[in-house]
Amino acid sequence: xxxxxxxxxxxxxxxxxxxxxxxxxxxxxxxxxxxxxxxxxxxxxxxxxxxxxxxxxxxxxxxxxxxxxxxxxxxxxxxxxxxxxxxxxxxxxxxxxxxxxxxxxxxxxxxxxxxxxxxxxxxxxxxxxxxxxxxxxxxxxxxxxxxxxxxxxxxxxxxxxxxxxxxxxxxxxxxxxxxxxxxxxxxxxxxxxxxxxxxxxxxxxxxxxxxxxxxxxxxxxxxxxxxxxxxxxxxxxxxxxxxxxxxxxxxxxxxxxxxxxxxxxxxxxxxxxxxxxxxxxxxxxxxxxxxxxxxxxxxxxxxxxxxxxxxxxxxxxxxxxxxxxxxxxxxxxxxxxxxxxxxxxxxxxxxxxxxxxxxxxxxxxxxxxxxxxxxxxxxxxxxxxxxxxxxxxxxxxxxxxxxxxxxxxxxxxxxxxxxxxxxxxxxxxxxxxxxxxxxx
Numbered sequence: 001x002x003x004x005x006x007x008x009x010x011x012x013x014x015x016x017x018x019x020x021x022x023x024x025x026x027x028x029x030x031x032x033x034x035x036x037x038x039x040x041x042x043x044x045x046x047x048x049x050x051x052x053x054x055x056x057x058x059x060x061x062x063x064x065x066x067x068x069x070x071x072x073x074x075x076x077x078x079x080x081x082x083x084x085x086x087x088x089x090x091x092x093x094x095x096x097x098x099x100x101x102x103x104x105x106x107x108x109x110x111x112x113x114x115x116x117x118x119x120x121x122x123x124x125x126x127x128x129x130x131x132x133x134x135x136x137x138x139x140x141x142x143x144x145x146x147x148x149x150x151x152x153x154x155x156x157x158x159x160x161x162x163x164x165x166x167x168x169x170x171x172x173x174x175x176x177x178x179x180x181x182x183x184x185x186x187x188x189x190x191x192x193x194x195x196x197x198x199x200x201x202x203x204x205x206x207x208x209x210x211x212x213x214x215x216x217x218x219x220x221x222x223x224x225x226x227x228x229x230x231x232x233x234x235x236x237x238x239x240x241x242x243x244x245x246x247x248x249x250x251x252x253x254x255x256x257x258x259x260x261x262x263x264x265x266x267x268x269x270x271x272x273x274x275x276x277x278x279x280x281x282x283x284x285x286x287x288x289x290x291x292x293x294x295x296x297x298x299x300x301x302x303x304x305x306x307x308x309x310x311x312x313x314x315x316x317x318x319x320x321x322x323x324x325x326x327x328x329x330x331x332x333x334x335x336x337x338x339x340x341x342x343x344x345x346x347x348x349x350x351x352x353x354x355x356x357x358x359x360x361x362x363x364x365x366x367x368x369x370x371x372x373x374x375x376x377x378x379x380x381x382x383x384x385x386x387x388x389x390x391x392x393x394x395x396x397x398x399x400x401x402x403x404x405x406x407x408x409x410x411x412x413x414x415x416x417x418x419x420x421x422x423x424x425x426x427x428x429x430x431x432x433x434x435x436x437x438x439x440x
Contacts, residue, residue, distance in 0.1 A: 051135040054101065054122045057093060060430075062105070062141040065089035066116040067437055069107065070143035071189075081145070082107040085116050101137065115142040141438060149436045150195040150338040151187070152289050152330050155180060156318035158346040158390075159202040159284055163305040165347075167391050168418040172347055173305050175418040176390070179425035181297045186429050187436075191293040196436070198296045199321040199328075200287035203314030204307030205352040206253045206269060208279035209286040211327050215242040217249045227253035227269030227279060230313050233355045233365070237372040239319045241326045282306040288328055289321055310352035311344075311397075312369040318342045319377050333382045339435050342377065343428060344404070345388040349397040367400065374404035384435070386411045386428055390421055 069085030076084075089105045103120015117140035124134055157180065163173035188196045201207065206227040213219040216228070230236040232247040242249040253269040269279060279285065283302040290296060322330050322340045331338045349367075356365025377383055387401040389412075398414065405411035410431070413424035 051122050051137065054135075055137055055139065058101070058118050058137055059139045059141070061089045061092040062116050062118060062139055063434060063438060064092040065105065066114055066141040066143040067433065069116065070114045070145045070437075074146055078109050081109075081114060085114065089116060089118075102134070103137065112145050113142050114145055115140055117141075143437055150197075150331065150335070151432065151436045152197045152199070152322055152338065152340050153187070153432065154199045154201060154289070154318040154321040154342045156201040156203065156314045156342060156344045158204075158309065158311070158314070158348070159282070159303060159305045160204045160307055160309040160348060160351075161305050162309075162348050165391075167421075170418050172390060172418075172421075173303075175421050176345060177300050177303070179422050181300050183425050183429045184293055184297050184300070187432060188291075188293045194291040196293075197289040197291050198287075198293065199289040199318075200296065200299060201314050201317045201321065202284040202286075202303050203310055203317070204284065204305070205310050206279070206307070207286060207310070207313050207317050208269070208284055209317065211250065215249055215327050217246050217251050219252065224252075228313075229253050230310075230316065230354050230366075230369075232359070233357055233369070234372075236312070236316055236355055237369050237376060239316075239323045239325070239376075278306050286317060286321075289330055308351045309346065309348045310354070310366060311346050311350050312354055312366045312373060313352070315342070315344055315370060315373050315377075318344065319373065319383070322383055333380070339432075340383045341386060341432055341435075342383055343386045343388070344401070345390055346397070346401070347390040347392055349392075349394040367396070370400055370404070374400075378406055384411065386413075386431075388413045388415060388421070388424055390415045391417070 065085040065088040068088040069081040072081050072084055085107050086105055093101075101120050101122055103118055105116055105118045108115045108117070117138075119136075119138045121134035121136050157176060159173065163176065164171055166172070167175065184198055185191065187193075188198075206229060208225075208227050210223055210225040211219075211228070213221045213224040216224045216226075228250040229252075231242070231250055235242070235248045240248070282304045283299060284304075284306060285299075287296065287299055319342065321328050322342060324330050324332050330340070333340075350363045350370070352366060353361045353363050354366035354369050355361055356368065374385060377385055385404055385406045387405045389398045389401050392398050392401075392414075402408045402412040413420075413427070415421040415424045
């Protein structure tokens, strides 16, 4: 037979095409088989996300229902408390998962405790292909009925002039004011709960306070009211009551018309404008812990920004408000029914000098003092520290605030806008309410 090169080439080409088709079919088969576990993995991710969201929503609804049932006025029957708890649970669960969950809440009573529990399941979606029909969801919330749970909360709020700037069309301090007032009203049951106490520490470059004269350098008489600057290091990183040494006492910041914050400016009460009465003109006075909630919200409503920023001095005073020792008189740390919180908000970095080791004085000492204060406050495990960075364009300060929080993942909030801040205060309110009222 005569060799035909063209025919041979054509035959080889046809074989190659046929082999390619066979190979594509095999690859397609393998890809189809591999798609099954990949599809199940994607389904698992979706379903796990759904069940986590459902569990969080169920727990929040149980907490709200148990709180509502237990907080009903004294003399309310168990049947009525049960009805309140169940209705509140259903209202809070809302439309998110209410029509998908296949369980029902149950109310039980044990002595003075009301428990609202849930035992049900959430049907799966894509995981059904793998034979998984549902996720079990079980949770409970227990609240002591009519227990006069107690709390002391120090709000350490930045009232420096930068809080006059706008965020989402509203001045930052106005957003902060509304969110703080809502939290006070929410936790105090609109002023009806005298066992919840709030204190205010509005800070800028100084803190305006009323103190025993013996705790202020150069003061005399029974008490002294005016602008303070920080105590000398290391006293300014502790909650120790001032003693005989002048270094352990707060300094007097003198009224003056002189402006600027560098050098000795932090020794001056005014800093600029108002002829030495800037703090009084803007209602920026420390308010001791009080259950007069209308007065607390009234001061929040009245305060306006003024001056520079001294975060460490504000935190120091906030800590003192929560201590049972002088200069203030908080409840004892041995009172197990009383919870203590300090909420710190700032929108800027430290701009005011502070005393540091060796008698040095600059803003960097103020920054390191804040770190030491936070560490010292948390070391006793008696005060929960909650921090908020509000439209704060300084990474180092943001990191300090995050590290300052008792649990950085839970108690640090980064709010970039007015909406973020409102949400942060609401979450803080919920966290404090659970810590105060929930037994389990």
